[in-house]
Amino acid sequence: MKKLSFLIIFIVIAFMGCTPDNDFTVGTKQDRVKQLSGTWTLTSVTQTDLFAKNYNYNDPANPNVNLISQNISGIAPFSNIKLTLGLNGTAPGTFTIDYGSAPPVFNLTAGTWALDNNITPGKLNLINGTDTTKLVLYNLNYLSANQFGLSRIRYEGAKPVIQYDYAFQKN
Amino acid sequence: MRKLLILTTIFLLSTGLAQAQFNTVTFTPASFAGDEQFTFTIDVAGTPLASETDLYIWTWCNKDEGSSFPGRDGLTNTDWGNSPDIAKFTHVSGTVWSFTMTGTSMYGLTPGQLKNFQFLVKTKTGSKQTADSPKFPFAAVNYVPSVYRLFPSKSDQSDAISIYFYQGLATSINESRMVPLTFTVKGFDANGQVGSSVSLPVQMIQSGIYKVSFIPALSFEVPAGVTLTHFTYTVDGSYYDSNGNPIIVSGPENTKNFDVLH
Numbered sequence: 001m002k003k004l005s006f007l008i009i010f011i012v013i014a015f016m017g018c019t020p021d022n023d024f025t026v027g028t029k030q031d032r033v034k035q036l037s038g039t040w041t042l043t044s045v046t047q048t049d050l051f052a053k054n055y056n057y058n059d060p061a062n063p064n065v066n067l068i069s070q071n072i073s074g075i076a077p078f079s080n081i082k083l084t085l086g087l088n089g090t091a092p093g094t095f096t097i098d099y100g101s102a103p104p105v106f107n108l109t110a111g112t113w114a115l116d117n118n119i120t121p122g123k124l125n126l127i128n129g130t131d132t133t134k135l136v137l138y139n140l141n142y143l144s145a146n147q148f149g150l151s152r153i154r155y156e157g158a159k160p161v162i163q164y165d166y167a168f169q170k171n
Numbered sequence: 172m173r174k175l176l177i178l179t180t181i182f183l184l185s186t187g188l189a190q191a192q193f194n195t196v197t198f199t200p201a202s203f204a205g206d207e208q209f210t211f212t213i214d215v216a217g218t219p220l221a222s223e224t225d226l227y228i229w230t231w232c233n234k235d236e237g238s239s240f241p242g243r244d245g246l247t248n249t250d251w252g253n254s255p256d257i258a259k260f261t262h263v264s265g266t267v268w269s270f271t272m273t274g275t276s277m278y279g280l281t282p283g284q285l286k287n288f289q290f291l292v293k294t295k296t297g298s299k300q301t302a303d304s305p306k307f308p309f310a311a312v313n314y315v316p317s318v319y320r321l322f323p324s325k326s327d328q329s330d331a332i333s334i335y336f337y338q339g340l341a342t343s344i345n346e347s348r349m350v351p352l353t354f355t356v357k358g359f360d361a362n363g364q365v366g367s368s369v370s371l372p373v374q375m376i377q378s379g380i381y382k383v384s385f386i387p388a389l390s391f392e393v394p395a396g397v398t399l400t401h402f403t404y405t406v407d408g409s410y411y412d413s414n415g416n417p418i419i420v421s422g423p424e425n426t427k428n429f430d431v432l433h
Binding site: 045047048049051052055057058059061062064065067070072074075076103154155156157159161162 | 389
């Protein structure tokens with residue numbers, strides 16, 4: 001009887017060990033708005049042909065030539081670009097962009113910025129009057145390491161055709 | 172003899188009118204793959220269909236393109252004498268009509284099997300019709316090697332553009348034997364060349380493949396308010412002639428029309 005009890009306890013403990021870990025917490029809540037505020041310098045630009053990506057273009061004769069994406073950081077003085085995101089209290093406030101001699105890739109130089117979700121943002125809009133530059137945030141989890149990225153999609157009509165990924169480092 | 176001549180003239184004229192080609196065809200978007208929806212607009216002014224109140228499409232794809240691109244009738248081609256409603260054009264205004272379709276649905280083929288398509292415009296009963304359209308291409312969904320490749324495939328003057336030169340695919344003797352040195356690029360708007368020609372040094376990315384990259388708006392110093400319509404590019408290089416003297420040669424001039432992006 002004693003052996004049977006030990007066996008049952010053992011089996012119960014063993015099965016409890018197999019219980020899935022249902023801890024779905026998302027970690028400590030970060031103040032993304034505060035993390036995004038400050039002055040950022042553009043460090044690299046990647047250009048993606050979305051048509052080539054959609055159809056998974058590849059060149060078997062030249063497998064080392066990437067037909068889908070390429071780093072274009074060296075084409076223009078992109079590293080001159082400095083983006084400053086200010087706060088309005090604890091919310092997104094104004095922004096300025098100093099392009100230096102780089103092309104005005106975000107079209108605007110000053111205005112206000114807004115997020116789709118101030119707690120867990122996915123999109124960032126730069127706004128000046130009726131002009132809005134729509135951007136998508138990436139590498140958000142690197143904000144604590146003073147890095148993040150903004151993606152900009154270019155469209156032909158309603159069809160997305162080019163994606164630019166801009167990586168930033170906080171000054 | 173005179174009667175025969177008159178009869179022949181009348182026959183030729185009537186045939187020509189009955190088969191008159193519609194006017195400009197405009198596509199939105201400008202290019203599309205077989206699985207992408209697109210709309211094209213036509214103007215039937217000057218054709219026997221100009222005064223019709225309902226117009227229908229008769230369409231087919233891949234005519235005489237070989238087994239990799241099988242020919243197919245569109246699903247709208249059910250009965251020449253009684254076209255179905257799904258074949259109806261949408262009236263835009265006046266003699267302008269539009270039709271929206273997706274190649275894969277229309278022809279029952281995969282995007283990779285669709286090379287081009289044609290159509291004609293007709294009345295419901297087929298009593299009147301236009302001539303066949305030219306072949307309109309579907310964008311290749313598989314990479315097609317060529318001597319020159321532009322990256323990205325769509326661009327306007329503000330985009331970074333890379334021109335690739337695959338020398339191993341060149342067929343002209345100058346392109347084949349030169350040592351590529353530069354690309355000469357020129358920007359144009361509707362009034363002609365904008366700014367100066369720009370010479371861009373090539374970068375060899377691997378044996379036989381060369382590349383230059385530039386941003387037209389920067390390279391051509393495009394003034395504010397000016398919109399470029401296209402640019403041209405030419406590869407320049409050198410080789411030694413039969414006397415051992417270096418000479419400079421160029422490949423053909425190629426043109427890229429800018430796309431309308433936002």
